[in-house]
Amino acid sequence: MKEVTYIQAINDALHEEMERDPSVIILGEDVGIYGGVFKATYGLLEKFGEERVIDTPIAESMIIGVSVGAALSGLRPVAEIQFADFISPAFDQLVQQAAKLHWRNNGALNVPMTVRCPYGGGVGGGVYHSQSVEAWFQIPGLIVVSPSTPYDAKGLLKAAIRCEDPVLYFEHKKLYRSIKEEVPEEEYIVPIRKARIARKGKDVTLISFGLMLYRSLEAALKLAEEGIEAEVIDLRTLYPMDKETIFDSVGRTRRAVVIHEAPKMGGIGGEIAAMLAEELFWKLDAPVKRIAGLDTPFPFAPTMENYYLPSTEKIVQGVRETCEA
Amino acid sequence: MKEVTYIQAINDALHEEMERDPSVIILGEDVGIYGGVFKATYGLLEKFGEERVIDTPIAESMIIGVSVGAALSGLRPVAEIQFADFISPAFDQLVQQAAKLHWRNNGALNVPMTVRCPYGGGVGGGVYHSQSVEAWFQIPGLIVVSPSTPYDAKGLLKAAIRCEDPVLYFEHKKLYRSIKEEVPEEEYIVPIRKARIARKGKDVTLISFGLMLYRSLEAALKLAEEGIEAEVIDLRTLYPMDKETIFDSVGRTRRAVVIHEAPKMGGIGGEIAAMLAEELFWKLDAPVKRIAGLDTPFPFAPTMENYYLPSTEKIVQGVRETCEA
Amino acid sequence: MELTREDLERLYDLLLLTRTLDDRLRRLFRQGRFEGTYFSAIGQEATTVVPTYLLKKDDFIGPAHREIGAMITRGVPIREVVCQVYARKESPDGGKMHPCTFGHPRYHILVPATLMAMQIPVAVGVALGYRNHRRDNLAVTFFGEGATCKGDFHEALNFAGVHKLPVVFICQNNFYAESVPLRLQTAAEDISVRAVAYGFPGVSVDGNDVLKVYEACREAFQRARSGGGPTLIECTTYRWYGHSDIDLAPYRPQEEVEAWKKKDPIPRFKRYLFEEGILTEEKEAEIIRRIAAEIDEAIDYAENSPRPDPEDVLKDVYATAL
Amino acid sequence: MELTREDLERLYDLLLLTRTLDDRLRRLFRQGRFEGTYFSAIGQEATTVVPTYLLKKDDFIGPAHREIGAMITRGVPIREVVCQVYARKESPDGGKMHPCTFGHPRYHILVPATLMAMQIPVAVGVALGYRNHRRDNLAVTFFGEGATCKGDFHEALNFAGVHKLPVVFICQNNFYAESVPLRLQTAAEDISVRAVAYGFPGVSVDGNDVLKVYEACREAFQRARSGGGPTLIECTTYRWYGHSDIDLAPYRPQEEVEAWKKKDPIPRFKRYLFEEGILTEEKEAEIIRRIAAEIDEAIDYAENSPRPDPEDVLKDVYATAL
Ligand SMILES: Cc1ncc(C[n+]2csc(CCOP(=O)(O)OP(=O)(O)O)c2C)c(N)n1
Ligand SMILES: Cc1ncc(C[n+]2csc(CCOP(=O)(O)OP(=O)(O)O)c2C)c(N)n1
Ligand SMILES: [Mg+2]
Numbered sequence A, B: 001m002k003e004v005t006y007i008q009a010i011n012d013a014l015h016e017e018m019e020r021d022p023s024v025i026i027l028g029e030d031v032g033i034y035g036g037v038f039k040a041t042y043g044l045l046e047k048f049g050e051e052r053v054i055d056t057p058i059a060e061s062m063i064i065g066v067s068v069g070a071a072l073s074g075l076r077p078v079a080e081i082q083f084a085d086f087i088s089p090a091f092d093q094l095v096q097q098a099a100k101l102h103w104r105n106n107g108a109l110n111v112p113m114t115v116r117c118p119y120g121g122g123v124g125g126g127v128y129h130s131q132s133v134e135a136w137f138q139i140p141g142l143i144v145v146s147p148s149t150p151y152d153a154k155g156l157l158k159a160a161i162r163c164e165d166p167v168l169y170f171e172h173k174k175l176y177r178s179i180k181e182e183v184p185e186e187e188y189i190v191p192i193r194k195a196r197i198a199r200k201g202k203d204v205t206l207i208s209f210g211l212m213l214y215r216s217l218e219a220a221l222k223l224a225e226e227g228i229e230a231e232v233i234d235l236r237t238l239y240p241m242d243k244e245t246i247f248d249s250v251g252r253t254r255r256a257v258v259i260h261e262a263p264k265m266g267g268i269g270g271e272i273a274a275m276l277a278e279e280l281f282w283k284l285d286a287p288v289k290r291i292a293g294l295d296t297p298f299p300f301a302p303t304m305e306n307y308y309l310p311s312t313e314k315i316v317q318g319v320r321e322t323c324e325a
Numbered sequence C, D: 001m002e003l004t005r006e007d008l009e010r011l012y013d014l015l016l017l018t019r020t021l022d023d024r025l026r027r028l029f030r031q032g033r034f035e036g037t038y039f040s041a042i043g044q045e046a047t048t049v050v051p052t053y054l055l056k057k058d059d060f061i062g063p064a065h066r067e068i069g070a071m072i073t074r075g076v077p078i079r080e081v082v083c084q085v086y087a088r089k090e091s092p093d094g095g096k097m098h099p100c101t102f103g104h105p106r107y108h109i110l111v112p113a114t115l116m117a118m119q120i121p122v123a124v125g126v127a128l129g130y131r132n133h134r135r136d137n138l139a140v141t142f143f144g145e146g147a148t149c150k151g152d153f154h155e156a157l158n159f160a161g162v163h164k165l166p167v168v169f170i171c172q173n174n175f176y177a178e179s180v181p182l183r184l185q186t187a188a189e190d191i192s193v194r195a196v197a198y199g200f201p202g203v204s205v206d207g208n209d210v211l212k213v214y215e216a217c218r219e220a221f222q223r224a225r226s227g228g229g230p231t232l233i234e235c236t237t238y239r240w241y242g243h244s245d246i247d248l249a250p251y252r253p254q255e256e257v258e259a260w261k262k263k264d265p266i267p268r269f270k271r272y273l274f275e276e277g278i279l280t281e282e283k284e285a286e287i288i289r290r291i292a293a294e295i296d297e298a299i300d301y302a303e304n305s306p307r308p309d310p311e312d313v314l315k316d317v318y319a320t321a322l
């Protein structure tokens, strides 16, 4: 075992996958010479050279379009979008091109590509360096994952790179250096579309991922003091979701609270709540609560940012209400 | 009163607004010389000239970005995106630029612009000429409307043009010439964020818009024969939604079914169901059902397209299940 | 490659086949024989047939919406071309796509997304793969002048220039994007000049002159294959009919249409072939007969071939079993 | 406009103010006096101060992320500039945005979205409004060479060219987009050549030479105001420090940095002013003193000014009461 940070786990996964498979390439802004603005691609250019580690111009739509083409000609591109916020110029290529290509070609062509996107708040980034944009990509043909731990960061990135479909990999900037854990030295994969029970509990299910997972776990600790035993699910795959794990847990606890950073309206919490309201309705003992970012753009000033993001306190309060209902 | 088609109502609204207010301009592909591929902008170039009716190059991101700028310098642009499917290249300018500009400038600048988007299926258009993409625009700062009748098409377009915020106006291609009704000759406006009860009923609430509204109304007629009186809500504004009307209706009927064309996962039906599951939970007597497009790209061949879209029969069946639950 | 007499005859054959099939499909659409719409490329055949003919069978083609000629020249059976237009189950896209979404993965022609310019960065990415794998292939992508106004065109060509990738960009400048005339599309003096911004050559040729298109492509393909990087080739040409077959193209002066019809690439090439003694009246008659029979057979086949099953829509959303 | 002696002195004053404030802000950031990050524009002052000085007060400016000089030159009180960097309630953006999102709506400078090139079509749209309203204004937008690789740049310039709009595009080519050197950004021979693709003039000037920037802007602004259409002005320049102040810029050779520091626009301009007898040691000393006092006061003001209220985030999402 080896203790690594979340960002180190990502960097390790990239090194290992590039060593294992010469068709894996990296492209994005500042990923080569600089090793990535967060150093996720550190050391790759030196080891694998300019043909496999490509510093691109500022052109996100091109980065994704070129990745699709590269995937068609036998490469396995791992594109980096410097901040998830900057994926919007590439929305078109992702949603109309990458997502639909396999289907459009009647299954005859695959698009094995990974798009790494540093996302999330709590880092003093302001509106264009903090957004959580996973809800934009609930698009058939795409897969969206987001790890919360170093173990998963490594295992899910490997799974994404080996996947035959386009995978968006959202990595939380605030977790990069704040979370450390031991991970096996030997090879492992974390399967796509499998959520994880991060904490066992019987009274209520908290469903979350990323930074909010940690706030949910903190909330669970506090709630335990009050006698509320919360189960906490770490989603890991955000689209298409692991309904089974969610339904199994909520089926037992009969209460659910979803927590995410993105604005509440139109967030993936809506999809989860809707699934529960549609398919698990008879097992619910309380309203499905959503604790989410505000329905505003993401603010910069710390006073506002703290107010914008779900706090542990807000989660505790929300879960309490759900359990009292 | 004057009997008009849905497309005629749109064309009338544009003529009237351009006459009323010289700052209203039109821009988009084929909107001038050709009068629009659906003829929505027919006659405008002749009447208002090349400076106010602009045939643009194929460049949707530019169309939206230029509209934002034009709005800042005292114009009221009404952009046409030829098919809603082609709005994806402009996603960036809409979501990062237009939506956040007023907020970013601390309220000191407004962006009064309208983006007309012909959308929807049932027209043999295939994946790039049939999509319903309203769920992409659940973004704070944007307003999304979608009329289902000629009356609303006219009144909502006028409201959009006069609105100080960016409004996406989704017009259903299949309704253009298939729906006719009498509309007043005199000036009227249909307010934004007000849903409409299209049919009164007491047993269940169907929530829909666009082409699906008609299938829902048809379903309601069939269900009436079985003794189920469905209330049918025409949403009209899709974001932010008219919660009041929805809650009032479902509060009475205690059962809700949402119907839309877009894929179920990540669709706006999820947001509605989630709102109900969160805030109206105790008044629900049955699961909230969503009847929606399949979680696939939109197919061309009629055999598949018919299967993909919610049919009246599917709606009847879904409502029946909801009422029996 | 140098064109032999056989090549020249074959090219004529392919041009005629493209023209004849295109014309039949137009009529079939008007007769309501298939759904959707139809984009005719009549008048523009030289710009797709000639480049495709010069490619290797496994070179990548990224088409837009008027590349029936590329499909035919690549050797896709006519039956399959018609099945595509008819959206039958046996179509290369399984009937999932709109007619004129010409493409065939097994023939290394992408079934395109029909958003303009979207295929251009994909072709560049394919070329990147060729470079990395040291494959002696090139990627070619077709598009209209309208598509050159889009951001994807710019970003993709710029990147291809930086890495001198083996990709050739072929623009069919037919002077209109649907109804929008060139003067409202760009103030640039022509389309090929756009290449200056990317540091590689751009050339403009008469796209209705088979030999001119041949020469431009030969040079560009050679340069690309030998590591010399991309070229933007502008072929000026004209579509005889509307943007699609529901468009009567009232926005074009009749004299303009007539003048361009006089520049029809096929008779021009035919004159040359006759002058050179490569083609004779008998040979041509035989080609015409063969083509007609082949097309009849293909249409008959497609019309009687099954439509997709409703549930086919659910297939192939993902390559992975999730 | 012709520059008078007063103009030249004033320009020097503004350059020095920009430089001095920028340098203070850098240091304050390193001292942890404000959150986020800081983008220094030291070395590039001439490219923002000079163009802005030549504009009318109500001409539109669409900045990117290094336009502190435009804000200062436009006359935004230094207090407000510092409040912006400090994200205080009195910032023009109410503290909503990241530092260096320089802008001020009341001064006709857009608070930009910080996605590269995104402001370019907006500036073009503003120019369209000027044209339609027959207003004798022009729109100017600033961006780095990196932004010229984006689709928005292409689409916007192409459209501006078609309509000959009163807009001027000012590219500060500092040879790097963060760490990415020009050779990996484009194979074009320079940035101004990109204008060829849009049918209007492009010029490259030494962006560290105040008078050269002045001449290029004067000509371009005049042309734009008199209906002659847009110009792309490339100002070659250099940022002395990292991309932001957490970047030590290890990707640039030290000799390169030193060579560029020798081309510092401010002493170059100062020499000229001394030679022409416009500036004297006393005058300069006085300017320096005044600037220092003004900046001290502004920082003091900002540091003691209130932070936004948490609920401010909820304000101004919509202009309309919904
Ligand atoms: C992004 C996008 N916008 C608009 C359209 C609608 N559209 C289809 S073809 C076309 C014109 C294309 O013009 P050009 O590129 O010159 O090709 P041509 O049709 O002349 O061959 C347009 C506007 C589209 N398919 N994609
Ligand atoms: C769309 C987008 N992609 C990436 C970034 C991250 N980013 C911020 S500044 C920058 C480099 C900009 O380079 P250039 O345009 O040359 O301006 P400079 O910083 O050199 O002044 C990058 C990549 C961004 N802000 N927007
Ligand atoms: Mg064209």
Ligand SMILES: [Mg+2]
Pocket: D144, D145, D146, D172, D173, D174, D175, D176, D177, D178
């Ligand atoms: Mg730069």
